[in-house]
Amino acid sequence: MKIICIGLNYRQHAAEMGWNLPSEPVVFLKPDSALLKNNKPFFLPGFSENIHYEVEAVIKISKLGKSISARFAPRYYDEVTLGIDITARDIQSRQSALGYPWELSKCFDGAAPIGTFVPVSSVKDIANLDFRLELNGKVVQKSNTSDMIFSINEIVEYVSVYFTLKTGDLIFTGTPSGVGQLKRNDNLVAYLEDKPLLDFVIK
Numbered sequence: 001m002k003i004i005c006i007g008l009n010y011r012q013h014a015a016e017m018g019w020n021l022p023s024e025p026v027v028f029l030k031p032d033s034a035l036l037k038n039n040k041p042f043f044l045p046g047f048s049e050n051i052h053y054e055v056e057a058v059i060k061i062s063k064l065g066k067s068i069s070a071r072f073a074p075r076y077y078d079e080v081t082l083g084i085d086i087t088a089r090d091i092q093s094r095q096s097a098l099g100y101p102w103e104l105s106k107c108f109d110g111a112a113p114i115g116t117f118v119p120v121s122s123v124k125d126i127a128n129l130d131f132r133l134e135l136n137g138k139v140v141q142k143s144n145t146s147d148m149i150f151s152i153n154e155i156v157e158y159v160s161v162y163f164t165l166k167t168g169d170l171i172f173t174g175t176p177s178g179v180g181q182l183k184r185n186d187n188l189v190a191y192l193e194d195k196p197l198l199d200f201v202i203k
Contacts, residue, residue: 003030009174034112048088054175055133073156079117082190115198143176
């Protein structure tokens, strides 16, 4: 299975990072070893001093597809959840300054905590979903999927030109503004609408 991630998909997040708005989706991949399931704790790695959280809506691909039109994209995913794109910001800044890829900063073990999936049919409108991340009981990120630069269906269309999507593949759809540093003993809880789907601690 693949973990396909979209960067800079919310205007305010691009602004807080000092990046120009993309003209097309910014795509990178994470390995399956980055997945962190069942609310297991995340252990801060020794190779970074600035680990950040980035909450994102995540869809799960439900059937094989290639070169999928955006209008048919909903046929290819049937579950949604929230995940955290954990990022070693110091490494990302260093790699970006050198013009190198981001993988070292985003693809390490445990860097993709994933919540409980719910059927897309159970939500009001996947293109208009409120979600938020609470850090130690305080809301640090809050947005709506309607604020994406590229919608979920547009993302499916775009990435399926380059990658054959397979059952079980995950797509992280980008994070809103409010990202920040994680510290030991932090507790993160991610809510889709008002339903908590992810709840874990930092060790």
